[in-house]
Amino acid sequence: MITGTVFDIKEMTVHDGPGSRVTVFLKGCPLRCLWCHNPEGLSPEPQLMIKENLCEKCGLCLRGCTHNECRPFGRCLHACPKGLVTVAGIEYTPKQLAERLMKYRDFLNKVGGGITFSGGEPLLQAEFMLETLKYIKGIHIALQTSGYCESDVFKEALKRVDYVLYDIKLADTDEHIKYTGVDNRLILENYKILAESGKPFVVRTPLIPGITDTQENLSAISQIVGDNRVEIMRYNHFAPSKYKMVGLEFNLPDLPSNEVDLSVFKNAIML
Amino acid sequence: MKELLHYIVSKQHHKFRKTVDWNLGEEYSAKGLTPVERMTDRFERLTAAETPVILPNEKICFIRTISNIPDCFTEKEWEEIKSKHYIHELGYMSNLSPDYENIIKIGLLEARKTADEYSRRSIDAIIGLADRYKEEAEKQGRDDIVATLNRVPRYGATNLREALQFFRIIHYALWLEGNYHNTVGRFDKYMYPYFKKDMDAGVYTLDTALELIEDFFLSFNKDSDTYIGVQQGDNGQSMMLGGMDEDGNEVFNELSKLCLKASNNLLLIDPKINLRVNKNTPIEVYELGTELTKAGLGFPQYSNDDIVIAGLEKLGYEHNDAVNYTCAACWEFIVPKVGADVANIAALSYPKVIDEVIHEDFEAAETFEDFLAAVKRRIQIKCDEITENVKDLWFVPSPFMKVIMSVDDIGVGGKYNNFGVHGTGIATGADSLAAIKKYVYDQKKFTRAQLVKAVDEDFANDSDMLAVLRYEAPKMGQNDDEADKLGCALLSYFADALEGKKNCRGGIWRAGTGSAMYYLWHAAEIGASPDGRRKGEPFGTNFSCSIYAKIPGPISVISSFSKPDFSRAINGGPLTLEFHGGMFNNDDSISKVARLVKSYFDMGGHQLQLNAVNAAAMRDAQLHPENHLQLVVRIWGWSAYFVELDKEYQDHVLARQEYTV
Known part of the structure; x- marks a missing residue:
């Protein structure tokens, strides 16, 4: 039986698609964007997260325990008196996840919202996601994706969702490789598939100081998207604290923001 | 408007402030004045001692220049009063919603016709101060204010400006008389x-x-x-x-x-x-x-x-009164004009009840149902204590408030004289019950003795148990039916315990979902609790989740907290x-x-x-x-x-x- 790994389920997200939503964050991502806000979503494996800033090094989590679930992490997950030791990444069967999400159906339909699959890169777990969707009926489904996946996988996913939030971060291929670790040609190909599919969608571009917020990049993206709707995302400076919690380093150079001229876009809003 | 706002925010008007050092309690005591004579005299003196101040460009005037109000009674007299009566908070009237509508319509002179001696004196005192404001306005050439004060508060308002100024004068007078938490109403x-x-x-x-x-x-x-x-x-x-x-x-x-x-x-x-x-x-x-x-x-x-x-209708309020409900100082539902409810007279602490049950009744409670029965019984005992404690309630009479309330004598009571009781720490209570049910009775993960010992030691020697209770047990706010059902049960035991009881003013008792400041006070009364709350940690405010509960988000919270039948616990508390x-x-x-x-x-x-x-x-x-x-x-x-x-x-x-x- 296939299972999936989820690192968070957030209620009442207001920027993840039409209406108020519940966003499911699937763990694992093929990209390594320097500015990533969810570093706990990068690795596909469940991962220890320790809020070190409040940790008093009492050592209780290092005292041996016999819990099976703690074994992979070398620390007891149930011992911290302050609840600072947690695991990002809970394994679900498609049915379990669908059951949990179906509890929101009445509420979401009432307020005019839905469920959004995000990540990480949700399509890295496309099979799990599509299997889960088989058990979810009567809720609007959105997909938030980097578009970095095989085109037939993307086409399959498109058939099963109602709305897509599609990231285009950098138009230039070399720049894309430099700052996200992967080539963007597949992303741009899949974008064409999306644009021609008739599926409602929005393009999202984050404003990363000195990297994506150059006028050159924004103009190039505006050429790609044409009349289609774009949401420009302001940069959130609070990301670095999460890096430490999962034992990663935040390597985004601290560059000043560029003044951006959004008039190159035909249909853009700032989030 | 910006200048006036800046003037107030930067407290420039404080330069007009002074204090009075009158020892009224001693003076009144020596003269042997009755409480209503004292309140009337004090109000007359304060209005006479006030200096009319009109701030630059303001349209609605009246401002306090005397910042203190000396007490009408000596400390010794208060002791004596308290030996004979139940005194609510400071003893002066509070949390009422006066009949602004009527007084603004008819004017103080009309109300004076049917007022008693003391209320007449109070009306005359505030009219006297209004006249001095008018003189000040004349001096400053503020014809607009003169025109308004020519009409109000003597006569009923004929336009918005007069009505707002009239409101201000009444509200000002209520504060100056020594009433507090003077609400605004609809x-x-x-x-x-x-x-x-x-x-x-x-x-x-x-x-x-x-x-x-x-x-x-x-x-x-x-x-x-x-x-x-x-x-x-x-x-x-x-x-x-x-x-x-x-x-x-x-x-x-x-x-x-x-x-x-x-x-x-x-x-x-x-x-x-x-x-x-x-x-x-x-x-x-x-x-x-x-x-x-x-x-x-x-x-x-x-x-x-x-x-x-x-x-409110279920509690016996007439439709035309219930439909006009408003809020007291915070969120207690009260009825304007005729209501004399004391909506914040006491508070029940759910966590305290559970603390008593784990220490007194746990051993005998073979099943979780036995445990719940003990909780219900102790809530009843607490409510009996609370209700029996309030006898011969007395307020210092307020002759001006009496004019503005549409009942015979607000000092004695109103059309409704119900008492409201807050319920503190509902989530801490429900979460404690859910943890006890799951880990002690259902899974038998901890014995009763282990749990009590750990709670008594503030979990100092059992961090594993602490972590389980605190972070893994079901909590109200997670839309977990088990925890929510127990929250509903606590609320209904509370409502049951007060139902049918009469208070000393002939009213009934109302259960509520508020906490007021008891979320700190009641939390300090007990040590740790079985939900993994540690000693010294507060409860959630009012009707809310425990502050450290891991909550999926607002959808779960509103789902959890909309489950109870609020028509049985409608004293208020958001x-x-x-x-x-x-x-x-x-x-x-x-x-x-x-x-x-x-x-x-x-x-x-x-x-x-x-x-x-x-x-x-x-x-x-x-x-x-x-x-x-x-x-x-x-x-x-x-x-x-x-x-x-x-x-x-x-x-x-x-x-x-x-x-x-």
Whole structure:
């Protein structure tokens, strides 16, 4: 039986698609964007997260325990008196996840919202996601994706969702490789598939100081998207604290923001 | 308007302040004056000693220049009074919603005709002060103020300006008489006729009317530092907007909109706005409310007509009174004009009850049902103690308040004389029960003795148990049916325990969902609790989740907290939701939050208060208060300037649930 790994389920997200939503964050991502806000979503494996800033090094989590679930992490997950030791990444069967999400159906339909699959890169777990969707009926489904996946996988996913939030971060291929670790040609190909599919969608571009917020990049993206709707995302400076919690380093150079001229876009809003 | 706002905010008017050092208690005691003679004399002296001050450009005048009010009784006399009577809080009248509508319509001279000697003297005293204000206005060449004071407060108001000035004079007089938590009531209902008349006659545009309302709103902030409360800001100036009228029609009108706008423009903590909604309230009203929430003032606080009116009727309120309900100082539902309910007379602590059960009845409780039966029994015992404790309730008589309430003698009571009891720590209680059920009775993971020992030791020697109870056990707010069912059970045991009891004024007892300041006080009474709350940690405020519970988000919270049958516990006390300010950053998200609010009421919720909070600003304000003088936060039923609060209140606000998106 296939299972999936989820690192968070957030209620009442207001920027993840039409209406108020519940966003499911699937763990694992093929990209390594320097500015990533969810570093706990990068690795596909469940991962220890320790809020070190409040940790008093009492050592209780290092005292041996016999819990099976703690074994992979070398620390007891149930011992911290302050609840600072947690695991990002809970394994679900498609049915379990669908059951949990179906509890929101009445509420979401009432307020005019839905469920959004995000990540990480949700399509890295496309099979799990599509299997889960088989058990979810009567809720609007959105997909938030980097578009970095095989085109037939993307086409399959498109058939099963109602709305897509599609990231285009950098138009230039070399720049894309430099700052996200992967080539963007597949992303741009899949974008064409999306644009021609008739599926409602929005393009999202984050404003990363000195990297994506150059006028050159924004103009190039505006050429790609044409009349289609774009949401420009302001940069959130609070990301670095999460890096430490999962034992990663935040390597985004601290560059000043560029003044951006959004008039190159035909249909853009700032989030 | 900006200059006047700046003038008030920078407290320039404090230069007119003085204090009096009268030893009235001794003097009155030596003369052998009765309480009502004392109150009348004190009011006469204070009004005579006040200096009329008209601030530059203000339209609505009256300001306090004497900042203290000497007590009418000596300490020894208070001891004697307290030996004979139950004295509520300070002993003076509070939390009433006077009949502004009637007095503004008829004027003080008309009311004087049927008033007793003391009330007549009080009326004459305040008219005397108004006349001196008029002389001052004449001196300053303020013909507009002269014209207004030529009419009010002697005679009924004929236009909006007069009605607002009249309100101000009454409200001022109520404070000066020594009453406190003087509420505003259904402002957009009783002021609307004056507003409509002037708007129809073209006296104002919406902009100039807004300016007048802002001027009027400022008056609530001029003297508020002299008002009595547990903390600065706890002053009970609650204004109710919207809701249905006696015939079921919507009250929310253009004036209501201007009030929301005025509050949003001024960004001051008074008046505190409440918004009544019901199943017919259009989403636009919620959106206007959410715009004000976004401003970060901690209001509007919403209440649900469909639940509250039905609940009050079930308790015996007549339809025409129940339908006009308003809020007392914080969120207690009271009836204007005729109600003399004491809606905050005592509080029950659910966690304390459970603490007693684990120490006294645990061994004998073979099953969880036995345990619950013991909880129910002890809630009954507590409620018996609370109700028996209040005998011969007495208030210092207020001759001016007597004129403004539409009952024979508010000193003795009103049409409704019910007493309200808060219920503190519902989530700590329900979570404790859920943990006991799951780990002691169902899974047998811990024995009864182990649990009690760990609680008594504040989990110092059992961190594993602490972590399980605190972070893994079911909690209210997770939309977990088991925990929520136990919360509902606690509330219904509470309602059962008070049902049928009569109080010393012939009224009944009302169960509620508020906590007031008891979320700190009651938490300090006990040590740790079986939900993994450690000694010294507070409960959640009012009807809210435990502050460290891991909560999936606001949808789960409103689902959990809409499950109880509130018609049985309708004394008041809101669910609180806190959102990061960034949640509101565009029109689209305003409408999304508005729909979330509406959905709480569609699910049967009774009262909701939500905050846009900025934890980073609060932390910085603790370090650099001088940079955050205007930072507003919501405490238990009122908004306050963060830097004016004691640290324990600041810390609690910081620790509360925040749903960042």
